[in-house]
Amino acid sequence: MMLPDHIRVSAWPENDLSEFLVKRKYAQLAVLTDENTKTHCYPRVKDSLPQHRVITIPAGEQAKTIETCMHVWHAMTDQALDRHSVLIIIGGGVAGDLGGFCASTFKRGIDFILIPTTLLAMADASVGGKVGVDFGYYKNQIGVFREPVLTILSTVFLNTLPERELRSGFAEVIKHALISDKPLWDVIRGKPWQTQEWSRLVQHSATLKWQVVEQDPHEKGLRKILNAGHTIGHAVETYYLAKGQPLLHGEAVAAGLICESKIAAQKGLITVQEVQEISTYLLAAFGKLNLPERPEEIAQLCYQDKKNKDNKVLMALLNGIGRARWDVEVSMAEMVDSLTYYGSLHT
Ligand SMILES: NC(=O)c1ccc[n+]([C@@H]2O[C@H](COP(=O)([O-])OP(=O)(O)OC[C@H]3O[C@@H](n4cnc5c(N)ncnc54)[C@H](O)[C@@H]3O)[C@@H](O)[C@H]2O)c1
Numbered sequence: 428m429m430l431p432d433h434i435r436v437s438a439w440p441e442n443d444l445s446e447f448l449v450k451r452k453y454a455q456l457a458v459l460t461d462e463n464t465k466t467h468c469y470p471r472v473k474d475s476l477p478q479h480r481v482i483t484i485p486a487g488e489q490a491k492t493i494e495t496c497m498h499v500w501h502a503m504t505d506q507a508l509d510r511h512s513v514l515i516i517i518g519g520g521v522a523g524d525l526g527g528f529c530a531s532t533f534k535r536g537i538d539f540i541l542i543p544t545t546l547l548a549m550a551d552a553s554v555g556g557k558v559g560v561d562f563g564y565y566k567n568q569i570g571v572f573r574e575p576v577l578t579i580l581s582t583v584f585l586n587t588l589p590e591r592e593l594r595s596g597f598a599e600v601i602k603h604a605l606i607s608d609k610p611l612w613d614v615i616r617g618k619p620w621q622t623q624e625w626s627r628l629v630q631h632s633a634t635l636k637w638q639v640v641e642q643d644p645h646e647k648g649l650r651k652i653l654n655a656g657h658t659i660g661h662a663v664e665t666y667y668l669a670k671g672q673p674l675l676h677g678e679a680v681a682a683g684l685i686c687e688s689k690i691a692a693q694k695g696l697i698t699v700q701e702v703q704e705i706s707t708y709l710l711a712a713f714g715k716l717n718l719p720e721r722p723e724e725i726a727q728l729c730y731q732d733k734k735n736k737d738n739k740v741l742m743a744l745l746n747g748i749g750r751a752r753w754d755v756e757v758s759m760a761e762m763v764d765s766l767t768y769y770g771s772l773h774t
């Protein structure tokens with residue numbers, strides 16, 4: 428498995444960046460960060476950049492709006508960036524999605540470079556060309572597909588990432604291993620989550636995502652395997668949000684992976700022992716969530732999922748460890764059983 432030329436895994440992001448900029452000879456450049464990555468990540472590359480201005484957005488999902496885009500477009504306009512400029516985005520999935528969208532629409536599109544600084548952005552958000560912002564209550568409602576000219580994946584940035592954010596991204600990494608690579612899953616489950624070999628895992632996740640997206644850019648089939656753990660995961664995320672106790676995305680996905688692996692076992696796609704392995708590891712890493720007494724409350728939320736058809740819940744399920752299938756119909760009873768199983772687990 429290989430990454431394309433424009434996505435590079437790098438121990439020295441500042442060197443890769445300056446080398447690329449020397450070759451491309453952009454007339455002007457701007458850097459986009461959020462408040463945290465300006466402090467923790469930008470200093471690493473600052474001195475290797477030619478003259479530039481830094482545009483900073485607030486940190487967090489609440490800032491992923493058109494209003495924030497307006498601030499960025501204003502700053503780009505004030506700087507008189509022309510069409511041959513580049514925007515260098517240093518941050519997590521929020522800065523990457525929003526910055527990529529601002530660049531893609533400014534003067535009908537200027538180049539942008541992604542330097543993801545969270546595990547989630549390295550393993551998932553920065554690969555696949557989806558950029559955009561939230562709108563009203565809807566996530567990623569406004570957006571386009573556009574590839575960055577360069578993506579630098581460097582785990583040096585993970586050193587300052589809060590532990591809870593790191594662990595949240597780990598759920599996507601685990602998902603990628605479970606759906607595509609049994610030997611890698613065996614390596615992962617052999618170590619506690621804090622001591623994982625992040626650069627190897629980022630390389631694997633990004634490569635898998637790239638390959639899947641390249642084969643199925645518009646999510647007609649194969650790309651749906653990336654939704655493993657996400658039907659129940661999204662329902663759990665919605666439930667906690669409504670309770671006023673928002674979870675990080677990966678924390679909900681971890682619970683979703685446990686429940687959906689139980690469903691896969693009910694359908695004879697994986698063994699009971701494999702479900703136990705997955706549950707034991709994920710519970711040790713993520714702890715156990717307090718799901719509602721009545722599992723139907725979560726199961727019901729799965730009927731809202733975007734991937735459904737004809738009011739039937741369709742999931743991407745493991746088909747043996749290291750493989751997955753998609754559009755598998757799952758009944759209310761199967762979802763309820765799997766949530767009851769989750770409720771019966773001990774940490
Ligand atoms: N485009 C896609 O295909 C795709 C895929 C998955 C997720 N996403 C999007 O990604 C977003 C979530 O991304 P995220 O989890 O990276 O969140 P995020 O960008 O909000 O970053 C999480 C927090 O960590 C801070 N941070 C980032 N890097 C840091 C570092 N190295 N050191 C210290 N603090 C740091 C940020 O300031 C923020 O407070 C969501 O909006 C989601 O929709 C997009």
Ligand SMILES: [Zn+2]
Pocket residue numbers: 599657676680
């Ligand atoms: Zn996800």
